[in-house]
Amino acid sequence: MSDSEESVAGETPTSDPEPIEDAESEANQIRERATDSERRRESRAVANARFEALGAMDGRLSLTANTVIFGATQVGTLIGRDNYGGGSGAGFERSGRVEPHKLHDLEQIFAPPPKFEQLCDRLGTQSVLLLRAPKGWGRTATALRALSRQCAGGVHKLSPDAELRSLDIEFDRCTGYLFDTPHSQQLRTLSEFHLEELGRRLVEVESRLIVVVDDQAELSPDAGPFVLEVGDPADVQAILRKHLLHQLAEDDLSVLSRLEVTTLLSMVEEHRPSAHELVNLAARLVDVAAGRIDIAEVAGRYAAAEDNRFREWFDALDSNTRPFAIALAVFNNMPLHIVSEAGRALARSIVDAEALDGDARSGQTVFGVRSTELLSRAQAQSYRSHEDTLYGRITVDAVRFVDERFPQRLLEYAWQEYSAAHELVRDWLRELGGADDLRVSTRAGVAVGLLSTFEFEYVRRLVIEPWADSGRQHDQYAAIGALQFSSLQPELAPLVADMLEAWVQPTQPMARRVTATAALGSTVGQLMPDRALRLLRRSARSTDADLRDAVCYSMIELFSSRELDVCVLRDLRRWTVSRRRGVRYTGFLCILQLSFDLVVETVGSVLPWPRLVWLADQSSEHRDHIVVLFARLMQAPYYPPAAFAEIKRWVHVAERDPQFRGPLGRLLVDLETADQNNGIVPYHLSEWAGEDGGPRAAVDELLEMLDAKQGV
Structure with missing residues (x-):
């Protein structure tokens, strides 16, 4: 099929349905929109937020991170807690001397974690260590093995009721001592002074002490020199x-x-x-x-x-922890303040609903539950992360489930088992979808998408469509996020496709058309690229700026998807010769945005390269499409200024990165050949080099390549 043929079934080429009096003004607006850095930044942020949201929700429901016992254990359970064997009384003693034969057996089956030697080295020079590790990591066995290797006089377990601050413990000579998970109150008050005094007493008798503490336990602020973070567990x-x-x-x-x-x-x-x-x-x-x-x-x-x-x-979670756990399922790996605020909002909704039913049992107070306790109950952990703000990047405390499968699993379980919570959770997520924070709205949308796999029609009418129709940008992003999970379900994918086809029709509200068009570049469209491209072409007829932006956004997403870039370029060749001016001009806008928005990092390069130039140098098929598209942009009425402004930007990249000059020069040679106005590319190159601070070195090299080609 030639480029001039209309490729959409059932569509007859006609004149533009929405003629524009000032085509030059329209072209200028398109050029300005294509090179808008703020638009590009937001487009990238939207795509990244959805990618992260899907990744955070994508769990696997197969195996567990918790203890499961199938009966009497025939192999010693040494690598976790204090269980050894399955018989009664066969485990390590709750306190007192650890039998030598048990330490010997531990040596035979112990698999050291990566930081084990570091632990032993620290124990050789430091008489007291706080070994910080999550439950189930293997911390008890690791501590016992390190102590038995270091201390010739054996190993003792201190009673759980021992009080380290009292300094009244009688230590034997050359003995290792293990204090396993003391009470939180004792840890908070175990100061540097107490630890140093304890260490001096141990040094006097050449003994060592390891205190095993939970990873979420709050320690005295000055206990840092005594703490060893365990790192990864054994293989x-x-x-x-x-x-x-x-x-x-x-x-x-x-x-x-x-x-x-x-x-x-x-x-x-x-x-x-x-x-x-x-x-x-x-x-x-x-x-x-x-x-x-x-x-x-x-x-x-x-x-x-x-x-x-x-x-x-x-089912055993209390009224404070359950809303927090549900919020964490939606906002896993996000800052603690976001998760906590969302959890409190859900808790308030639950309290209000129970009050209407005559069952108001909040139990919530401002200082009721400490964060460390809340995280422990929710099987979650905090970690240091960063957050990008309007004025730069800051460090924050983020939270996540210890088991990465929990987000999806928790939401599915809550939805399937607690039908009375459906309306509450649905309304809570719908409100979050309109949040000012892009990450919050996208996460809420993806969570709604997961729930839609259980009752698609209900969620579509009550949440997804209101988001799509609102006209608010973050609501639309939430709606797009919500369509991801349902489009992956074989039984729902055809419904989603038919729904989007209905939504892009000119008879639909513009906000709904924009939402559907922007959704066609996501997972939804990537699973049905031919249909998505056909529907995008239909939206491309419009001269509405928001709808055109949505078309280009989706075309960029499809182009960025593996093996779809050629399909996108091929369709843009058809668009740019369409008899419909709206389609033609939207095609030009897409070309400019593909060039301006997408970059690629190359080995040894100083700067990221424009992806279109890089692709043209990698494949003859890509090169043919890109040369044709840019040549048309250079020749179309009103668009040469936009085309040459983008080429000038390429040349400035080449000025700063000499490695880019070869790929760019080869593309410019082909563009000069394809352009009907021979000599226009060298003319512009010379003009740019003559400007103050112009790219003289790059232009000299590029002109040499053009001259060499003409001499062949």
Whole structure:
């Protein structure tokens, strides 16, 4: 098909339905809009926010990060908490001396974490250490192993009721002491003074003490010199191999290479269950190797038991923690202040609803629950992150679930099991969709999209369409985010496609048309590119600035999707020769925005390169399309100033990055050949070089390339 043919089925070329008296003014507006840095920044921010929101919500519902016990454990559960074996009284003592034979067995099956040697080195020079680690990391076994290696006189566990600040503990010579997870109040008041005094007493008897503390525990502000953050836990495969070797012959380890086992272990590694659970899994693999149980049964039990634990955990949450956990599911990995504010808003809605039902039991007070306690109950953790503000980047406390599968799983469970909460959660998310913060509105939209997979029609009418029709930008972004999950469901994808086709019709409200058009570049359109491009061409007929922007936004997103860039360029070739001026001019706008918006980092380059120039140098197919499109832009009435302004920007990049001159020169040679007005490219190059601060070095090299080509 030639470029001049109209390629959309059922569409007959006609004159423009919306003629514009001043075409030159329209072209100038398009040029200004295409090179608007604020528009480009916001477009990138919108795409990034949706990508991050989908990534934060994308969990896997297979394995667990919590403890599951299948019965009497045949392999010692040393790598998590204080369990050793399955028999009564077989574990490490609650307090007192740890039997030497148990320390010996620990040595045989212990898989050291990456920071183990650092821990041992610190213990050699420092008599007191606060080992900070999350529950299930393997912290007890790690501490015991380090102490037994350092202290020849054995290891003792201090009573949970011991008071370190009292300094009344009698320490034996050359002995290692473990104090496992003391009460939070004692940790908060265990100051540097107490720790130093404790350390001096231990040095006198050549002994060592490790205090194991939760990663969320609040410590005394001056305790920092005594704290060791544990880092990553031991490797999953190493833990399993150690435990299997303790029970099996070397030849029997082939069980680890069985396809069903490697599939199970790949999920275990991805979602990292607790150390205790890994030991239980090793025990089950011993049974698999011995033929006592099938691996499918192991995987099934594993998933079923974990699912039950998740339900019990969520159902047991109190009235403060449950709204916070739901908010965290929507805003996982976001600043604590955003999650907390959203959680409080949901809690207020719940209290109001219960008050109407005569069941107002808030229990909420301003200083009722400390953040560390809230995070612990919600199985979440805080970490230092950054936030981009209007005036620059700042450091913030962000929060996330310890288990990355929780966001999706929690929302799905709450929706399926608590129907009375549907209206509350739906209204809460709808309001958040209009938030001034782009991240908040996008996250709310993606969460609504997840819920729409359960009742698409209800959510569409009550939330998604009101967002789309509001005309407010962040509401529209929320609506687009909401369509992502439903478009991935085979049973819903056709409905979403038909809905968007209806929404882009000229008879629809403009706000709805803009929303649908912008959605066609996202996951929705990437799964049906031919249909998306056809619908975008329909929207491209309009001269409405917002609708044109939405078209270009979607074309850029499709272009950025793998293997769709050629399809986009091919369609733009058709658009730019359309008899409809709206389609033609929108095509020119898309070309300019593709060039202005998209960059690529190359090895050794000083600056990012315009992606169109880079692509033209990578592939003859891309090159042909890009040369044709820019040549048309250079020749179309009213558009040469925009085309040459963009080429000038390329030349200035080449001035600062000499490596870019070769790819740019090769493209300019082809553009000069394709342009009917020969000599126009060298003319402009010379003119730019003559300006104050002009790109003289780049122009000299580019002109040499053009001259060399003409001499061939």
